[in-house]
Amino acid sequence: MPEREGNLEALGSLIQGFGVLADPMNIAYMFIGITLGVLIGVLPGLGGANGVAILLPLTFSMSPTSAIIMLSCIYWGALFGGAITSVLFNIPGEPWSVATTFDGHPMAQKGHAGEALTAAFTSSFFGAFVAVLLITFLAPVIAGFALRFGPAEFFAVQLLTFCSFVGMGSESPFKVLCAMMLGFALAAVGLDSVTGELRMTFGSVELLRGFDFLIAVIGLFGIGEILLTMEEGLAFKGKSAKINAKVVWETWKSLPRYWMTAIRGSIVGCWMGITPGGATPASFMSYGLAKRFSKNRQNFGNGEMEGVVAPETAAHAAGTSALLPMLTLGIPGSPTAAVLLGGLLIWGLQPGPLLFVEQKEFVWGLIASMYLGNIAGLIVVLTTVPVFASILRIPFSIIAPVIVVICAVGAYTVHNAFLDIVMMLVFGVVGYVFKKLSYPLAPLVLALVLGDMAESSFRQAMLVSQGDLAIFWSNPLVGSIVTLALVMLFWPVFSALLRKRQSRQDGGTQVIPVK
Amino acid sequence: MKDVQRPRCARKTPFDSFAFKKPYGRSLASGTALAGALGLLLIPNAAQAAWEPTKSVEFVVPAGTGGGADQMARMIQGIIQKNNLMGQPIVVINKSGGAGAEGFLDVKSSNRNPHKIIITLSNLFTTPLATGVPFSWKDMTPVAMLALDNFVLWVNSEAPQKSPKEFVEAAKEGGANRFKMGGTGSKQEDQIITAAIEQSAGVTFTYVPYKGGGDVAAQLVGNHINASVNNPIEAVSQWRAGALRPLCVFDKERIPLKEPVADGKSWNSIPTCKESGLDVEYTMLRGIFMGPGVTPDQVAYYVDLFKKVRETEEWKDFMAKGAFNVSFKTGDDFKTWLTAAETQHKTLMDKAGFTKQ
Amino acid sequence: MEHGTQNSDPVVSNRTMEIVVAGLFALVALVVMADSIRVGNGWGSDGPKAGYFPFYVGLIMLVSSLATLAVNIWRHSGERTAFVEKHQLALVLKVLVPSAVFVILTAFLGIYLSAVLFIAFFMHWVGKYPLKTILPVAILVPAGLFVMFEIWFLVPLPKGPVETMFGF
Known part of the structure; x- marks a missing residue:
């Protein structure tokens, strides 16, 4: 809220920023960017970072302001677009939309694809908007906060993500552990970033690049889902989806009841974007927290709208706020931000503490474009909801081979490697078998995405402290995060104990929820 | 999967039929006098014209998106597109697996494929030594040295050390492993420079590997590490903001850029490490290579192309912003340089114990 | 389950x-x-x-x-x-085997041509569609991908002898 002088100044600069955008060419670039972004977001594999990198040279002949507006709009578009295939086909278009599949796809199977998409887009917009407000008014303060994050703090955040997501489900704990450890083991394949040694490559050139998270999820979720659907007799369950333009409005009416989840998601997202933890962990953490604190927690995983709102707000808030440390410190908060950073350097802009002072027009033009770009993005994607939802009406025997082809293209584009297409198919079979034997997939993918990062932060921290574990309690910041993480890990135990006590006081009328 | 990589290629621009009218190959080197009949008819100074790409050219980056090599490759792609320096499109492909081994092995196996080039960073030398993956620059065809990336020794501006000498003394006084040196990656350029400083000054640091140069600079600003050997472009904004202080540059000579950058100081006012008593010299190659078995015509085409790239304003600007050493070498000159650089890496890495046995 | x-x-x-x-x-x-x-x-x-x-x-x-x-x-x-069960396995294999063949074909024919064959085969075999439904889908989807990747985004996907013949 603009109360102090600094904030008033920010508001003034922002208005100037909107002036920069008034150029019709910039508005045009904005819409082109959003559309391109949604397109690459929908295609699995051609994610934000790859997509932006591919389109970077196209913007080379534009002015820096127009170029960064278009590129950042591609980025918004990709953030929005990732949810589409997650909901419709259980294929996460982007890593950060994996958590969206958990409830988004079940909703679509029940015939609520339109609702799920609307909820996803609207909460994305909400998350991004909160993050942009933060960038507008608190950029300098927050930039300083990001500097306090060393390896120990990074590890603490990754631990917190993990602990807030992993709870005991109904599956056998041995199977949960097996799946999770498989994720960690796959994450370790390839070059060890700390010692530079090759691990588990067994002399194979193809294993040098390790197992990419995206290829695993395309296979486990996308191909696995097709096999399961096929087994049940050739039909997508979403066929009965009612599609009309009113679905957007109807969904909007029910969204305000998730205000708490949305705010929590935004906070988690902003925090993870700035520190920089990334959009993918943010979406998992937010989903885990929502599940833990929701009244409907039993319904999570079966098509609960709250389970769509939580990861989407967090992912978009994180994706947006990741630009803040990039602009103010030159640290990219996500792989996509790293590519954008490269773009800035190419245009001769030097991100860092002085960017806000020396390149006022550019910075505020960019921030203004975040506001307009997100609104434009929301309009573009919402109008496509009925179109996308109606894709589910296409008969399975047409759509299935098309999905397999698109998955194959996606798997290939991640690393330009043929073997990745084969791996995708193998992961598909693994996903099918795991699903039938109730090995949970979520801990596996979370371990795969976090394993590498967490291991290197941990070992960096150990290098810094010369092998002393006390570094994780060496200052209030890291100490409180680690403690919070441990509390989260044992939360189910605490809450069960609490309930037991409570129910005893109430005369034992309450039933302890079985989870 | 060689059989897959081979046919991967190529597309033509919608204006393909007009493309050959663009002026290439004006100043080609020797031995390329025999040109195709088409070339003779249509290209000015046709006597010198020779080979040119017939489909899109793959530009392999043996590193991830967003890093220094990737930035440079995409910059070059942009310059070529914007100035119409090539009739066919140029396509950047990242092959970063195994510290870049994947990319080099791909080029190594692309025998006689003139439509594939690769940009190098120090992993051309370090990856085979550190991981044992079998490749060397001799398995490829050297085209040109585009530039050399500089390295600067940085400390936090709150730190009391003002010169490399004071820095080394402080590190000695602190005791072995007390000083933390941050850098990008493991057993790559940053750690090699760190090892070289250790060997030359008789100190030991704790080397902490991070993912990227931007991260390292920010970690130094946040005082999580004591020093770094960031490239100029990675740390310049923090220098200008007064958060970091450069102590010395690891090139043979001072950077010739005299325009003030920060606090009235220019790149030129940073002394070389050697002149300030720290006998370490290191620069990183930004060069272009092709697969084995390509013809001299084809090499000459790319040499000429990159000469043109170097002449553009955008490139010059980029070089100045990043305080690069702008040496350009081709042919035997370049090979001599490569041989020397390979020996230097081998000696440094052997001594530091980074070589895979 | x-x-x-x-x-x-x-x-x-x-x-x-x-x-x-x-x-x-x-x-x-x-x-x-x-x-x-x-x-x-x-x-x-x-x-x-x-x-x-x-x-x-x-x-x-x-x-x-x-x-x-x-x-x-x-x-x-x-x-x-x-x-x-037997009939389930048969159904699963009906997707899995053609998909595997498609992936193998990609190595030789490139992804676009393999996709045409795969989509056409699957629609014919499993969906029993007439040729006039099969052809547009089987040709337009890979063609769309081709335009998008090879021409707009300049991302080379695996290509085979047919594409090479046309100079790609």
């Missing part, structure tokens, strides 16, 4: 499948542990070595998979439930 009708024969029981998968997990765990010992699984002077975490990851995987294995060997309840 609820499995189909009574009149279909189970191909493999849940118990057998559980044992096989747990066995595979144990095998992977052993490989992971062996390689971790190779790179060093100790705690060095400056923190864990490269194989430290993978080693324990492998160990936990081994113990959990052995536990699952033991549970299923001693408990025979899973014997009566089918992991997959």
